[in-house]
Amino acid sequence: MVAGLIIFLSVQPVAARPWVEPQTFTLDNGLDVVVLPDHRVPVVTHMVWYKVGAADEPPGKSGIAHFLEHLMFKGTDEIAPGDFSKIVARLGGQDNAFTSQDYTAYFQRIALEKLPMVMAMEADRMANLRLSDAVVMPERDVVLEERSARTDNEPTALFSEQMRAAQYLAHPYGIPVIGWRHEIEKLTTEDALAHYRTHYGPDNAILVVAGDITAAELRPLAKQYYGPVAPRGIPARVRPQEPPQLAARRLEMRDARIRQPIWQRSYLAASYARPGQGDPPALEVLAEIVGGGSTSRLYRTLVVQQGLASQAGAGYQGDSMDLSNFILYALPRENVEIAQMEAALDAVLHDIQQNGITEAELARAKTQLVASAVYAQDSQQTMARIFGAGLAVGRDIAELVAWPDNIEAVTTGRVQAAARQLFEPARSVTGLILPASFAETAAAKAPAAPAANTSGKPAEETP
């Protein structure tokens, strides 16, 4: 879930103030810097976030953002191939990197006194990456093995990939971050360098340092190491956007390895970075109430009261740059007619649309969400990720800081309105993964009646 900064939980409203106040400044070359002080131990988390992710890749080059992330460890004029992590380790640090649809980030966790060294190294590879086929080709094999291990070995992971592909008709969010295998296989050194030259520069990056340091201490270091890196002149992030979804989509996947069927549904949903398309704080509260835990509507109804599912829940992450999605899932119990389970689930959604939620549910959901911002304070990395990811998708820092206030402001009426807008059958994608031998009668049939249906339009089947 998205978590921002906490307003100190005080009984006196006048005493309320942000629990941690992020300190920010910007270098002349465009590098945005965020400092999140945490002085408990003399350790820092140093992260550089590039505002480019898998969804910014050229057509046919899926996986290049992630592949370049691997290759960023392959050396510069100063650092021999493969030495980057070895040097960090010799400094007593840990390092890694990760890629999402919207950003690519590199980090080191290290003792404060070693921070200048990793800043020097990170600034160096921002400008001076050197690649050759000799190091790039074996790494492409590594990425293919990574894809096998994460996705191709597991039918449930392949199913999730198919669900996303079905959800996004035009937007590149439908393409997996790691890439399609047939496209990864053809990526080249020049593809990686082209991606690097287009997107990696201080004017397209955010430096986040969390830990035992202040902005006053960091500023001269940032100027010294990152200051000399020339801006690239970064192109605008223009991505194909989704057309309106007019037809419900249905998927069924069968796999001999599957023993436990899984039912899933997703709806396109607004993100914080694109608030005009919906009400993200209300959607977060809605996700908590519909499927956030064992007091949630879905769990209570499908698992506890009706015994149709062994698990059921919901998830919504509003932290993407473009339209996000709102996910519902359930694991049908043995011998349960899946269509019956789906109808019961739709009835839960329909009830919220018609009758709303209770004040007690609202209060519980808000408490959970707002507390998550306090729990986040215990981890430098969590804090650095909240701000790095938020800024990388274009949110502003004041909105991230105000997140708990924005959750507190949600009303029962807003949650009901969000449910009415969201749970629209024509805008749903419903998927099932089943054992190869699963009986036809229980499987692919759509529910007999479209229970949760504000428009009255029956769900359509998409082959």
Added chain:
Amino acid sequence: MNRLARIGKFARLRVWVAFLLLAGALFSRPAMAVDIQRVVSPGGIEAWLVEQHTIPLIAMNFAFRGGTRLDPKGKEGLGNLLSGLLDEGAGELDAAAFQERLEAHAIQLGFSINRDSFRGSLETLSEHRAEAFSLLRLALTEPRLDPQPIERIRAQILAGLALEAENPNQIASKAFFATAFPDHPYGRPLHGRPDTVAELTVADLRGLQAAQFTTDKLLIGVVGDITANELATQLDAIFGDLPAHAETAPATSAAPDFTTGQTALIARDIPQTVMMFGLPGLLRKDPDFIPAYVMNYILGGGGFNSRLTEEIRAKRGLAYSVYSYLVPFEEAGLYLGGVATQNARAGETLDLIRVELERMRDEGVSTDELDNAKTYLIGSYPLRFDSNAKIAAQLLGIQLQELGIDYFDKRNDLIAAVTLADIRRVAERLLEPASLSLVAVGEPDGIPAPEDPPLP
């Protein structure tokens, strides 16, 4: 103008290193010190506490020794089922009421089980600590174990077992332990099997509750916004009603015999061969444990810096991940490793791993490798203490392993004292290629099938 700014732009790596020594001066802060208090309640319950009042949170980690070793044979999965039921109703509160109380106060309470202990973890905002401690007491002393939650959680566990059955890593791990410890609880599946889980009864659960939750098996670590005095009082309130020891001692198992040198192939239609391999390892109290830990960092524990990663991933692109690690159970030590590679090159990958084990045994490590390993292991130790949750886990860990309350202060000296000769000695002691056991899941080329595959 500070000292750093005068140094100017770096030119070469060795300049950076020199510069680094200077950089230390800017940020001279007091060295990390973890101030552990041994808190003993009036009733005699002991906990180790690190007070930390900057963030209004409290983290408590605790364990009862026992774990799945207390699952009777034929009732595998009993402890796991119990761990899923403690927050499903206790005292006057039924399951829904209990869960609502947790959520209304944003209290995070969880229980889990492993091969040596039954674990609990409680995290709360300090303003809700009274409620949190009260719910924890109820969960441990008055769990209701109502029929409806039992059936519900049983169904969840069965669904989980069905999902595990399609996961190649889970398949490999279960087969490995079953093969390694055919006659000891360590060989049994942590979450049970569908047939055993289906048969577990409330009487079984009550029996385990009595055997497992006794204060003679209890260890506690607490970090956060609470004073030693208050914790002392709370310890009695939470744990004071538990019996000091079980009425009947659980049947103790014989020290496990690790069956070595086995190969099991499990055919699965997947693009990779997922392998788990292992050798006998060391108990945590073994004097060679620390040298073995350093050796393993160099061989397969050091992530991007290990020999296995260098040979198998960096040079040849054979795998995304290859690793080894020491597993010091209470009654047996294991030295385990894993890799996943394309089926066509599984045999080649396994051969490379064997070569590295032999090279380590025959040649040991270089001075540079040892120095680099020590620099990392010593320099990165503070990274294990940068959050309340991590410190609480460390406090519990050193108690479970009986390392002493001063271990945090001694640990880096123990690493620094390891010599090249120590590494040679433990390498010769541990790395016996003929003892290597292997489970391979997939359609591997180049790994001969055993004549009589010991499948679980």
